[in-house]
Amino acid sequence: MKTVFMGTPEFSANVLRDLCAAGYTPAAVVTTPDKPAGRGYETKPSAVKRFAVSQGLPVYQPDKLSDTEFLKILKNTEPDIIIVVAYGKLLPETVLTLPKFGCINAHASILPKYRGAAPMQRAIMNCETETGVTVMQMEKGLDTGDIIHVLKTPISDTDTLETVHDKLAILSGQALIDVLGMLEKGTAVFTAQDPELATYADKIRKEDEIIDFSEDSKKISAKIRALTPFPYAYSTFCGKKIKVTRAETIDSLVSAKPGTVLAVAKDYIEIACGNGALKVYEVFPESKRKMPVRDFINGSKISVGDLFGI
């Protein structure tokens, strides 16, 4: 089976690595162009590009997939199938229909739920207890193709975006390897998605990152975990942003105004929420480094009664 791999971030790179290890080394790798990013606008190659280059695989970075030069190259590569994992752009019809088996995509949710840009974050944020990866046959719509294979995994209340991301990257590799085997043997079964059950996972916006202490502590915890280790959920303290990078919930009856500091202990501070409280262990103050709350306490003279969120 001759394959072409398309992907961009770390997630894709992990999957690509697993595919290569399983003997499905692609004939070509396609990723988005290097863009200026980060402080000082330095251009950095994508994680997929870095891996592909390290393996000596040919890499293509077309601005547009409909570019005729690129299409010619793609056609000459003669892939049997194109594997797409978090590439970052929609594929035009010409590409979708080019390979014999078309294009397949591994999506980080149990479709038809959480179609779209941020399935892992949204699933954690919504306190889902289960997630997974779906491999589907791609078609024009966004994440609407027929389902070929699904692998599931539970989400615990200590999982973060980081842990779920890593788990699903592994599952994606497995699922794709399974599917490639099925296609080779002709045993693959295609099941249409039920559009009635579809939900969308919008990308994370600025306001999604703000902690609202009037919410239930469990929701706040879920938000924090959904955005760890990037970009992190934040609140404000003394007029400055402060990200909360590690916390857990406490079930207790709290009557204090949400955001109030209820306790300052040695290694944590307790903050009142709309329902219950949040025990914060690690923070990331604006312009500073990520630090244990203990350090923050030492330097900030925070005390019981102070307010977060203002």
Place this chain on the structure above:
RNA sequence: CGCGGGGUAGAGCAGCUCGGUUAGCUCGUCGGGCUCAUAACCCGGAGGUCAGGAGGUUCAAAUCCCCUCCCCGCAA
């Protein structure tokens, strides 16, 4: 030349605006005490060329001016 914050003992910070006694605070660490005991409390100690520049200004610079290096946030 995208915008902004910052580099002061092992850690987190204050001091800098309006230069001037032994550079302070919280914690850690070491020693001692109290205690049945302790991560609690009390007493005491060590530890800083204040990022770097045989720079500038000055009687005097962590504090003002100039240059370099490094770290971080935002935005992408």
